[in-house]
Amino acid sequence: MAQVLEFKLPDLGEGLTGAEIVRWLVEVGEVVAVDQPVVEVETAKAMVDVPCPYEGVVTARFGEEGAEVPVGAPLITVAVDGPADGGGPAEGERRSAADGSRAEDAPARDPRAEGSGNVLVGYGTSEAPARRRRVRPGQPVPGAPATPPVPAPPAANGRPAASAGRASAAPGRGTGAVDGPVPVISPLVRRLARQNGLDLREMVGSGPEGLILRADVEYALRAAGTRAGKGRTPVTEPHPRVPQAPARAGEPSRAHAPAAGTRPVPEAARVPLKGIRGVMADKLSRSRTEIPDATCWVDADATELMRARDAMRRFAEENPASPAAGGPKISVLALLARICTAALARFPELNSSVDMTAREIVRHPAVHLGFAAQTERGLVVPVVRDAHTRNAESLTAEFARLTEAARTGTLTPADLTGGTFTLNNYGVFGVDGSTPIINHPEAAMLGVGRIVPKPWVHEGELAVRQVVQLSLTFDHRVCDGGTAGGFLRYVADCVEQPAVLLRTL
Missing domain, CATH: 3.30.559.10 (Chloramphenicol acetyltransferase-like domain)
Known part of the structure; x- marks a missing residue:
């Protein structure tokens, strides 16, 4: 019988009220051990690896890389093994979706315990989360669908985190997270997007097969600056579509050609003051x-x-x-x-x-x-x-x-x-x-x-x-x-x- 526990961002001490997710260290479906670091966050003072006090299978993650998460907001949910009710098969005997290993191979741990207590060694510990209800045999583990959703990060300072400069999803894609890795041309582009709060999963690249180029990120940043100043609604694509007549045979395309006698005006870059x-x-x-x-x-x-x-x-x-x-x-x-x-x-x-x-x-x-x-x-x-x-x-x-x-x-x-x-x-x-x-x-x-x-x-x-x-x-x-x-x-x-x-x- 499995029980799903929710691990929240603990109190980081020193008056800190939140942190920015820099890098996830675990995937959904992965088996984690007690005190294993699950996420790397950046506070206003330092980079910190946050350890999880539970042992089990990660069923959901909350927040994308680059999102700001307040203290007390959920980070992950973990399905842990507990005493069986009614003699049915234990949930820990189910095969892990990540590596095919059996959860029963890990040392058993009583989910009724208060965790390790070392939620964030050196930064203060938080109280054990409230006990969640048991999952009856044969019932799916809550929070562990076949394709786990990644909910939007909680609001911070009165606005959704990482919303500045974010482009909406393209038609037909929806607004949820994109399955699989995001096609990005280089790590530099990924870093540029993370530093400026852009969600690459909600962008459509202009490169081959939707590859996200640096020009796409820079355009999204400029568009975000324009919307911040004029209050416009988000664009639906990384590049605007300009209606035009089909080009004749042998003539170059004029899709991105500037109007005659005009010069493009560069827009100021905006660097968020955070961390x-x-x-x-x-x-x-x-x-x-x-x-x-x-x-x-x-x-x-x-x-x-x-x-x-x-x-x-x-x-x-x-x-x-x-x-x-x-x-x-x-x-x-x-x-x-x-x-x-x-x-x-x-x-x-x-x-x-x-x-x-x-x-x-x-x-x-x-x-x-x-x-x-x-x-x-x-x-x-x-x-x-x-x-x-x-x-x-x-x-x-x-x-x-x-x-x-x-x-x-x-x-x-x-x-x-x-x-x-x-x-x-x-x-x-x-x-x-x-x-x-x-x-x-x-x-x-x-x-x-x-x-x-x-x-x-x-x-x-x-x-x-x-x-x-x-x-x-x-x-x-x-x-x-x-x-x-x-x-x-x-x-x-x-x-x-x-x-x-x-x-x-």
């Missing part, structure tokens, strides 16, 4: 709106800092057996982070935030240091926890771990939240200076430009030195220019004379 890019846009806008920021900057001679870094690396290479030579190669970013934590110990006003509801300045006892990292999915700010307790080796290792996780999209919400001060190394982009925007709700951000040889007066003589520009953007509500200038001057002094740090070790 990590949307969250950063909201935070930066809120920072500019709420925080009265000011910026001060100074040029510093970083020659001695670079020599100290090189000396550490040479010592490790020349003395591999020494206990002081172990660990990763020290990075300049780690040395700057160590300088920041020492400066924040002297100027704790900058390691704070403002609570406008209580009209209080909150000074944080620990330094959770964020650093800006540019990825293909946009700008992210991973956070190094308790940076004030770490040495240069520990900071180097943690920077490397978080940077790799940012590039692969495996950062967790805990890695992206809770920062108290941010270090922004925009020198990697080849620029000398900037006026950073504070990462709300923090109170300050230190920007570091590129380190390049420049003319510099050193010990009374003109010399070529390694010079860097440092800029500090701070919340003027937490301190005045004297405090900010003192912080920045201390940082510059440590950059010019790293031995100053020995006083605080």
Whole structure:
């Protein structure tokens, strides 16, 4: 006897209210195990694999790739084995439609249990779903028809998810999902459609045998922009049909020829602000709106800092057996982070935030240091926890771990939240200076430009030195220019004379 359980998108924690389906990891009819990831979703903070707490056969999936799903909306339904009623054959003995294996080969599991409890390890767990009614012997499993439908994703923010730019189905196809794989000319076209919320299953391609080309997706995006501005109804084809007389023998077709004397006007592309890019846009806008920021900057001679870094690396290479030579190669970013934590110990006003509801300045006892990292999915700010307790080796290792996780999209919400001060190394982009925007709700951000040889007066003589520009953007509500200038001057002094740090070790 089989019982169908519904698995919903669990609470992802950190105040997240939903996620976007990036990739389904299981198919309808496939047997899943307990805690097996069934879907990859993108939240406003990270990419997450969602594990299912049940074991059984997937009978239905809800939502297409690219659709936004709110927390609590159904993801899949699973037919699980339960105690038989009346001695009839168990539903688990039926053959799986996916691979021909018998469901009874999998370890038996009592559907009355509350699942594994590990719905989303590290992101909080949800309560076990309410028990569904039993299916009587001989009755088909609910939600498992021969051709399972893919329902439209639930509405989010008052509008159907992934509706922008979606073309209606062609006549004769209907509005449901198309069976089998969607014919797309390249993965680039599929990615372009997913990023812009287009449903490829409801498009008709202009290529051979309905192949969807890049031009079809771009046309659908332009049509979506026109409908958004003028309120027109969706078109029914990826390309409009223009009535024309049949071409004479030997004459080229004029189906797509522009009118004489006219030039096609290109339409603006629209890129949705969602996921990590949307969250950063909201935070930066809120920072500019709420925080009265000011910026001060100074040029510093970083020659001695670079020599100290090189000396550490040479010592490790020349003395591999020494206990002081172990660990990763020290990075300049780690040395700057160590300088920041020492400066924040002297100027704790900058390691704070403002609570406008209580009209209080909150000074944080620990330094959770964020650093800006540019990825293909946009700008992210991973956070190094308790940076004030770490040495240069520990900071180097943690920077490397978080940077790799940012590039692969495996950062967790805990890695992206809770920062108290941010270090922004925009020198990697080849620029000398900037006026950073504070990462709300923090109170300050230190920007570091590129380190390049420049003319510099050193010990009374003109010399070529390694010079860097440092800029500090701070919340003027937490301190005045004297405090900010003192912080920045201390940082510059440590950059010019790293031995100053020995006083605080």
